[in-house]
Amino acid sequence: MTLDPKKLAKFASIERGPRDFINIDPLQTGGKLTPEAQKAIVEWGDGYSVCDFCPGCLDKMKQPPVSEFVHEVLPEFLGVDGARITNGAREAKFAVMHSIASEGDSVVMDGLAHYSSIVAAQRARLNIESVGHSGNPDYYIDPEGYGQAIEKVTSETGKVPALALLTYPDGNYGNLPDAKKIASICHEYDVPLLLNCAYSAGRMPIDAKAIGADFVSVSGHKSMAASGPIGIVGVNGDYVDTVFRKSPTHKIKEIEFLGCTARGATLMTLMASFPAVVERTQRWDEEVANARWFSEKLEGMGLIQVGQKPHNHDLMFFEAPIFYEISQKVKKGRYFLYKELKARQIHGIKAGLTKYFKLSTYGVGKEDLSFVVDSFEEIIDKYNK
Numbered sequence: 001m002t003l004d005p006k007k008l009a010k011f012a013s014i015e016r017g018p019r020d021f022i023n024i025d026p027l028q029t030g031g032k033l034t035p036e037a038q039k040a041i042v043e044w045g046d047g048y049s050v051c052d053f054c055p056g057c058l059d060k061m062k063q064p065p066v067s068e069f070v071h072e073v074l075p076e077f078l079g080v081d082g083a084r085i086t087n088g089a090r091e092a093k094f095a096v097m098h099s100i101a102s103e104g105d106s107v108v109m110d111g112l113a114h115y116s117s118i119v120a121a122q123r124a125r126l127n128i129e130s131v132g133h134s135g136n137p138d139y140y141i142d143p144e145g146y147g148q149a150i151e152k153v154t155s156e157t158g159k160v161p162a163l164a165l166l167t168y169p170d171g172n173y174g175n176l177p178d179a180k181k182i183a184s185i186c187h188e189y190d191v192p193l194l195l196n197c198a199y200s201a202g203r204m205p206i207d208a209k210a211i212g213a214d215f216v217s218v219s220g221h222k223s224m225a226a227s228g229p230i231g232i233v234g235v236n237g238d239y240v241d242t243v244f245r246k247s248p249t250h251k252i253k254e255i256e257f258l259g260c261t262a263r264g265a266t267l268m269t270l271m272a273s274f275p276a277v278v279e280r281t282q283r284w285d286e287e288v289a290n291a292r293w294f295s296e297k298l299e300g301m302g303l304i305q306v307g308q309k310p311h312n313h314d315l316m317f318f319e320a321p322i323f324y325e326i327s328q329k330v331k332k333g334r335y336f337l338y339k340e341l342k343a344r345q346i347h348g349i350k351a352g353l354t355k356y357f358k359l360s361t362y363g364v365g366k367e368d369l370s371f372v373v374d375s376f377e378e379i380i381d382k383y384n385k
């Protein structure tokens with residue numbers, strides 16, 4: 001072994017940098033830990049810390065109360081018959097695809113689907129049929145597109161698709177398509193629908209049954225104030241038996257989850273934040289109002305919010321020709337915006353982006369959002385003198 005301890009020392013003290021910035025990074029706004037979760041991560045940080053009283057499978061654990069959380073609380077929260085903890089939204093999607101479909105089957109998904117939906121389908125050896133959207137500026141998904149895609153797959157392969165997937169909302173424009181309509185169209189063809197709620201469950205109320213979704217995938221680190229990786233899969237109806245089927249040899253172990261998923265601090269942060277998460281989803285109207293207000297302010301400066309308008313979600317995509325023009329003429333080029341925002345302790349727009357970028361207003365609050373708006377204005381004035 002030739003690993004030099006001196007070289008290794010740096011791993012023992014990695015600092016993250018300032019965390020007191022205003023954060024508008026869509027990946028991060030919904031995943032900031034509550035004080036309760038911060039405590040939990042220290043308390044439960046040791047490996048296998050939750051397993052002291054494990055009866056052999058995670059969801060049956062009484063202490064800590066994982067069983068109550070998984071079997072009573074989460075199904076009610078999501079409107080599903082059964083739920084399980086996964087290591088992320090992608091693992092939830094893969095578990096559904098892998099359990100209900102067979103190699104060579106097709107999955108129909110919206111053209112705005114996250115890459116992880118596509119990779120999950122590939123890992124499950126499924127063919128993907130994409131449902132188009134209207135493109136710029138609305139990126140609207142016509143529910144009828146699902147019917148057309150299902151018919152196309154059926155006529156080309158002689159078999160109805162095993163699954164349809166809808167991204168709710170999509171991770172670029174924050175559009176919330178008509179999920180109820182899409183669910184009902186899919187059901188006309190007996191195709192079950194997986195609603196990918198990575199950006200919604202934990203921010204806004206989600207009721208899979210009311211929507212008609214057969215499955216939901218949830219991301220704890222994206223939208224439930226949890227330290228990842230952690231997620232949830234929700235399942236309705238008879239699909240419960242398929243997705244949660246048990247090993248013939250290890251009778252209490254569920255195959256799709258390799259017997260066990262999150263077994264430590266990540267799960268405990270999800271649980272510790274949960275009361276606050278339930279409370280915040282009930283204040284979703286405020287968040288939408290803040291997002292709309294913010295969008296109007298930026299549009300007043302010449303930026304263009306693309307996607308649904310008025311917007312229905314905190315994740316928003318802006319075109320910013322005014323920043324692009326500045327980037328063409330200043331010394332720091334395309335990094336000027338990042339640097340100006342950093343100087344004002346605002347984090348979240350990717351370094352080097354000016355022409356267009358996405359951001360999230362979730363949980364930022366009106367006061368800090370006003371500061372961001374004022375900062376944008378200041379930056380424009382500064383360079384347009």
Ligand SMILES: *Cc1c(COP(=O)(O)O)cnc(C)c1O
Nearest residue numbers: 088089090114116171198219231
């Ligand atoms: C972030 C994101 C995911 C991935 O979530 P993980 O929990 O990290 O797997 C999936 N879908 C969408 C739409 C996302 O935005």
